Amino acid sequence: MMHPAVDSAAVANAVQLACRAPSLHNSQPWRWLADDNGLHLFADASRNVRGTDKSGRETLLSCGVVLDHLRVAMAVTGWATTVHRFPDAANRLHLSSIDFRPMDSVTDGDRRRADAILLRRTDRLPFAAPADWETFEPHLRNVVDSAAVRLDVIADDLRPVLATASTLTEDLRRYDSYYHDELHWWTAGFETAEGIPHSSLLSESEADRVDVARVFPHTQHGDRREHVERDRSKILALSTYDESRDSVLRCGERLSAVLLEATMAGLATCTLTHITEHPESRQVLAELIGHDTAPQALVRIGLAPSIEDVPPPTPRRALREVLQFRRSGA
Numbered sequence: 001m002m003h004p005a006v007d008s009a010a011v012a013n014a015v016q017l018a019c020r021a022p023s024l025h026n027s028q029p030w031r032w033l034a035d036d037n038g039l040h041l042f043a044d045a046s047r048n049v050r051g052t053d054k055s056g057r058e059t060l061l062s063c064g065v066v067l068d069h070l071r072v073a074m075a076v077t078g079w080a081t082t083v084h085r086f087p088d089a090a091n092r093l094h095l096s097s098i099d100f101r102p103m104d105s106v107t108d109g110d111r112r113r114a115d116a117i118l119l120r121r122t123d124r125l126p127f128a129a130p131a132d133w134e135t136f137e138p139h140l141r142n143v144v145d146s147a148a149v150r151l152d153v154i155a156d157d158l159r160p161v162l163a164t165a166s167t168l169t170e171d172l173r174r175y176d177s178y179y180h181d182e183l184h185w186w187t188a189g190f191e192t193a194e195g196i197p198h199s200s201l202l203s204e205s206e207a208d209r210v211d212v213a214r215v216f217p218h219t220q221h222g223d224r225r226e227h228v229e230r231d232r233s234k235i236l237a238l239s240t241y242d243e244s245r246d247s248v249l250r251c252g253e254r255l256s257a258v259l260l261e262a263t264m265a266g267l268a269t270c271t272l273t274h275i276t277e278h279p280e281s282r283q284v285l286a287e288l289i290g291h292d293t294a295p296q297a298l299v300r301i302g303l304a305p306s307i308e309d310v311p312p313p314t315p316r317r318a319l320r321e322v323l324q325f326r327r328s329g330a
Helices: 008-018 057-075 108-119 133-144 156-172 177-186 245-264 279-289
Strands: 030-035 038-043 079-085 094-102 149-153 234-240 268-272 294-302 323-325
Touching (some): 008 057, 008 108, 030 057, 038 057, 057 079, 057 245, 057 294, 108 245, 133 245, 156 279, 234 279, 245 268, 245 294
Parallel strands (some): 030 323
Antiparallel strands (some): 038 094, 149 234, 234 294, 268 294
16 A cells, blocks of 8 residues: 555655666656555556567566666655565556555665666766776675576676677677667657667767677767777676566666666666577577576676766656556546
């Protein structure tokens, strides 16, 4: 049940902040419903990027990220959340129902995580090596590793094999006109409330310095971060122990935690899913990890040396398009 003290403004503000979550091509494939029984998260099937995500797996991942962002956004207002995943067996799009209860206090950590939602960017430029990685990596493992989700860091000496898998993915899609048409649509050169703006894409020379990345249409702007001769990020793999929808949703939630923890540590991030979209390259990734798990996403983590070349925030849909309030008896 929705706690009677939770007002609609608090829910609306939290949903708006949560929707800063990243998603495949910034498709934002979610919608929210608030009623007397709580707040409900649904996958929006109309926003599935079908040429890239035929199974809807990445829609689930994206919705897991926005679900965890919602937890963070409510916590900073003093409300803890209880999540009931897949509450309606008859409706596959109903991913979770969320109840709220008052917290004893709001911590500095709660505030920093909420701030991190606004500070986080998907940064496709090359990164410098992350500082103090030996300390930060165990912290990330504590955040992620669970009965459903596993974190692995790809060893630096295996990076060339991963880069080959990245190139293999692109080669396998070279003649997939549906995929490329869709990719160009989501990177259109006009400002909208969705998709990837040109300011977040790379020029050809910038892209040449990032060896593990999805290939997007190149832009013509000047060469940024040119003193970083090649990407020196650490690359993390998030995997699940099975392919269930519950596990994939939880993996998205842990992906959110990784992105926010890295942002709080002053590090830049870029989520990568292209290698997990094709069976051949996904198998290469699974062999690199060396465990009987299903890779779901990669994350590049590194240092953006200057604030001047950090990409601007990408656009988001209006709140009225993603959140509906339904009163009792309506």
